[in-house]
Amino acid sequence: MGFLGKGLFQGMAVTARNFVGTYFDRGTREKLVTYQYPEEKPPLPENSRSFPFLVYDGTPDAMRCVACKICETECPPQCIYIVMDRDEKGKPQQRPKVFDIDISVCMQCQICVEVCPFEAIKMDNDYEKSQYGRFDDLIEHLPDLLKSNEYYNEIKPTEAKAVDAKLKAEAEKKAKKGTSKPAAAAPAKPAAPAPAPKPATAPAGKITIPEDAPFTAEQRAWLAGFLSAGGVATSGTGVSPVAVAETTGETPVPLPEATPAAEAPAGGWPWHDPGLGMSQRMDLVKAAPLADKLMAAMAQTDCHACGYDCRGYADAIAAGSETDLSLCLPGEAETAKKLEELMKEAGKL
Amino acid sequence: METIYQLIAGWFAGKPEWLPLAIAIAVPILFIVGVYPAIFAYTTLVERKALGRVQNRYGPNRVGRWGILQPLADGLKLLTKEDIVPRDADKFTHFLAPVIAVIPSVLLFAIVPIAPGLVPVNLNIGILFAFAISTASVLALFMGGWASRNKFSLLGAMRAVAQVVSYEVPMVLAAVAVVMAAGSLSTLDIVKAQTRGGLEIAGWFVFQPWGFVGFVLFAIGAMAESARTPFDIPEAESEIIAGYHTEYSGFKFALFQLGEYLAAIAMAGITVTMFLGGYLGPGIHIPYIGGFIAAFWFFLKLGCMILLNIWIRGTWPRVRVDQLMGFAWKVLLPMSILNIAVVGLWHFMGNKVLAWGVTAAILGLAFVILAKISAAGNIEKRTYRYAN
Ligand code: SF4
Ligand code: SF4
Numbered sequence: 212m213g214f215l216g217k218g219l220f221q222g223m224a225v226t227a228r229n230f231v232g233t234y235f236d237r238g239t240r241e242k243l244v245t246y247q248y249p250e251e252k253p254p255l256p257e258n259s260r261s262f263p264f265l266v267y268d269g270t271p272d273a274m275r276c277v278a279c280k281i282c283e284t285e286c287p288p289q290c291i292y293i294v295m296d297r298d299e300k301g302k303p304q305q306r307p308k309v310f311d312i313d314i315s316v317c318m319q320c321q322i323c324v325e326v327c328p329f330e331a332i333k334m335d336n337d338y339e340k341s342q343y344g345r346f347d348d349l350i351e352h353l354p355d356l357l358k359s360n361e362y363y364n365e366i367k368p369t370e371a372k373a374v375d376a377k378l379k380a381e382a383e384k385k386a387k388k389g390t391s392k393p394a395a396a397a398p399a400k401p402a403a404p405a406p407a408p409k410p411a412t413a414p415a416g417k418i419t420i421p422e423d424a425p426f427t428a429e430q431r432a433w434l435a436g437f438l439s440a441g442g443v444a445t446s447g448t449g450v451s452p453v454a455v456a457e458t459t460g461e462t463p464v465p466l467p468e469a470t471p472a473a474e475a476p477a478g479g480w481p482w483h484d485p486g487l488g489m490s491q492r493m494d495l496v497k498a499a500p501l502a503d504k505l506m507a508a509m510a511q512t513d514c515h516a517c518g519y520d521c522r523g524y525a526d527a528i529a530a531g532s533e534t535d536l537s538l539c540l541p542g543e544a545e546t547a548k549k550l551e552e553l554m555k556e557a558g559k560l
Numbered sequence: 561m562e563t564i565y566q567l568i569a570g571w572f573a574g575k576p577e578w579l580p581l582a583i584a585i586a587v588p589i590l591f592i593v594g595v596y597p598a599i600f601a602y603t604t605l606v607e608r609k610a611l612g613r614v615q616n617r618y619g620p621n622r623v624g625r626w627g628i629l630q631p632l633a634d635g636l637k638l639l640t641k642e643d644i645v646p647r648d649a650d651k652f653t654h655f656l657a658p659v660i661a662v663i664p665s666v667l668l669f670a671i672v673p674i675a676p677g678l679v680p681v682n683l684n685i686g687i688l689f690a691f692a693i694s695t696a697s698v699l700a701l702f703m704g705g706w707a708s709r710n711k712f713s714l715l716g717a718m719r720a721v722a723q724v725v726s727y728e729v730p731m732v733l734a735a736v737a738v739v740m741a742a743g744s745l746s747t748l749d750i751v752k753a754q755t756r757g758g759l760e761i762a763g764w765f766v767f768q769p770w771g772f773v774g775f776v777l778f779a780i781g782a783m784a785e786s787a788r789t790p791f792d793i794p795e796a797e798s799e800i801i802a803g804y805h806t807e808y809s810g811f812k813f814a815l816f817q818l819g820e821y822l823a824a825i826a827m828a829g830i831t832v833t834m835f836l837g838g839y840l841g842p843g844i845h846i847p848y849i850g851g852f853i854a855a856f857w858f859f860l861k862l863g864c865m866i867l868l869n870i871w872i873r874g875t876w877p878r879v880r881v882d883q884l885m886g887f888a889w890k891v892l893l894p895m896s897i898l899n900i901a902v903v904g905l906w907h908f909m910g911n912k913v914l915a916w917g918v919t920a921a922i923l924g925l926a927f928v929i930l931a932k933i934s935a936a937g938n939i940e941k942r943t944y945r946y947a948n
């Protein structure tokens with residue numbers, strides 16, 4: 212039966228139920244939903260993430276990071292700073308001496324994790340990072356960043372298990388092969404850690420206009436002509452075959468007058484782009500001197516894992532002053548193999 | 561006051577004559593200034609905790625165990641806050657308004673009896689005094705709103721005036737019924753009148769049909785008069801920021817708050833006195849400790865009224881301005897006028913049991929009719945095209 216003010220009393224009953232319910236909640240959080248934060252913490256979902264940390268196996272000395280600096284390069288806000296460790300003689304140690312992350316800048320994008328070929332950096336879920344200072348206190352140094360693999364397994368069991376299984380499989384494969392690669396460089400990831408997006412609409416070296424593009428037949432023909440002419444013109448200048456390669460997704464046939472390897476200044480190497488596959492890079496340097504070919508085979512991150520920059524390593528190999536061909540860590544097996552091949556081709560091995 | 565004077569006059573034989581009188585005056589003042597603000601302080605805490613529980617959270621529980629030092633922390637914070645006065649404000653009025661807001665609220669306690677014979681001032685026109693004083697608080701609200709030179713403050717002040725004036729009418733008329741039944745304007749006499757009928761509790765006015773209606777009318781009026789939810793449109797933060805105290809900060813703001821809560825508590829005290837039998841309750845005639853038991857009953861009832869207030873605040877939504885006015889003039893006013901007539905009927909009917917039934921029937925019928933009329937004026941139910 213309805214009467215004036217019935218809803219008011221129904222409402223009072225609801226609030227009374229909730230009021231009394233809070234005293235009998237007993238931790239179910241149905242009626243008393245608050246987490247009293249510093250004392251109680253809500254469980255975090257496994258995929259939650261805060262800032263990156265560095266994983267080590269066993270002892271902090273056995274960190275997985277080899278200071279390849281890929282993450283430093285790729286970090287969008289550039290908040291990672293890495294200095295490679297060297298012994299007294301100046302030989303690189305394949306481990307960072309300084310590894311800083313400025314967490315006031317880090318945007319928690321996880322890109323460093325995605326690009327690391329060594330499963331060395333992972334996202335933490337510890338969000339209690341408040342500090343009293345605005346500047347130095349918010350920079351995490353190597354000791355702060357190092358956390359054990361057990362910790363990783365604890366906070367993200369599923370993900371960590373997959374990583375462990377992968378690392379184990381790789382270690383077994385390597386043990387079978389018996390290669391003499393450095394111990395730390397276990398995983399066999401593609402040489403290009405951050406593949407540049409390949410244009411989807413460009414098969415077979417020609418710019419095609421999508422079927423559904425709103426053009427008449429005439430316009431279509433003109434556009435096709437214009438675009439291919441543009442492509443030729445670009446590579447014809449000898450400035451950027453890569454640009455063409457990128458737009459077409461395939462290496463253009465190097466025009467006779469466009470042999471960039473011959474005249475491009477050192478350091479301005481157009482294929483200095485880890486986004487290109489090995490075979491594409493090789494095609495680009497078909498006519499180039501050996502040192503350039505070697506350079507093209509490097510992972511080209513200038514990570515200094517080998518003790519040189521990429522250019523310097525290539526030159527040293529070509530000059531014969533460096534005989535170890537397996538020093539390029541980011542390039543991994545692919546680069547080592549290619550270097551060997553190239554040296555054999557050149558008759559120097 | 562008189563009771564205290566009689567009590568202690570004998571102890572001061574040979575001392576100057578004014579001494580017992582001074583003490584008899586000072587004690588109630590200290591009591592009012594000391595005890596009721598303490599009740600206010602803890603009302604705010606209880607209110608925040610209760611509202612928290614209603615909303616499935618804890619409420620303040622960090623300052624001291626169970627948050628019992630929270631009022632202190634609040635006071636300290638408000639005291640140390642910067643006092644901001646708008647540049648174009650009428651400085652003197654702006655300063656005066658919060659002070660004036662507190663004074664009537666404190667004065668209201670003068671006529672609230674807390675034990676037999678124990679009332680700060682036994683005025684023979686107690687109820688009249690209460691209404692005269694409580695209406696003065698609207699002056700403070702309007703001063704504050706006007707002096708701030710802020711359109712939201714002014715809007716809030718206008719609303720406050722309209723609301724208090726409207727609700728004053730049914731409230732006074734509801735009190736008239738009580739005064740008629742008790743035959744006196746003195747609060748002490750009104751409490752005594754409720755002992756009639758042999759049974760202690762059955763005599764309370766709230767258990768008579770007209771008394772119950774009067775209680776509801778008076779409680780609604782009291783809520784509106786102290787501008788508490790659901791009648792807090794003078795300070796409706798979603799519409800006019802904070803109404804008349806938008807431009808107040810620091811301790812002036814605290815004074816407004818204090819005045820508002822004290823008024824609410826005093827009104828609750830007057831409601832208890834008029835309808836819930838005041839300090840009446842089992843055991844008040846026991847020699848020596850009877851007075852304390854009476855005070856206990858009074859404060860217990862007062863606490864219940866305050867809790868009811870809080871409960872209502874935690875539940876009901878704020879009424880719209882037009883609903884607010886319509887409710888006062890179209891429902892409360894006819895009801896309260898009818899109530900006065902019914903009290904007269906009650907008074908002249910000898911058989912009280914029969915009188916109980918007849919008056920209940922009349923009032924019930926009137927309520928149903930009023931409900932029908934007011935429901936007829938409602939806007940028809942809105943249908944939403946896309947919400948299923
Ligand atoms: S990418 Fe991985 S291995 Fe390379 S520096 Fe960063 S964390 Fe270390
Ligand atoms: S999470 Fe993103 S922003 Fe942070 S360090 Fe890694 S790459 Fe840089």
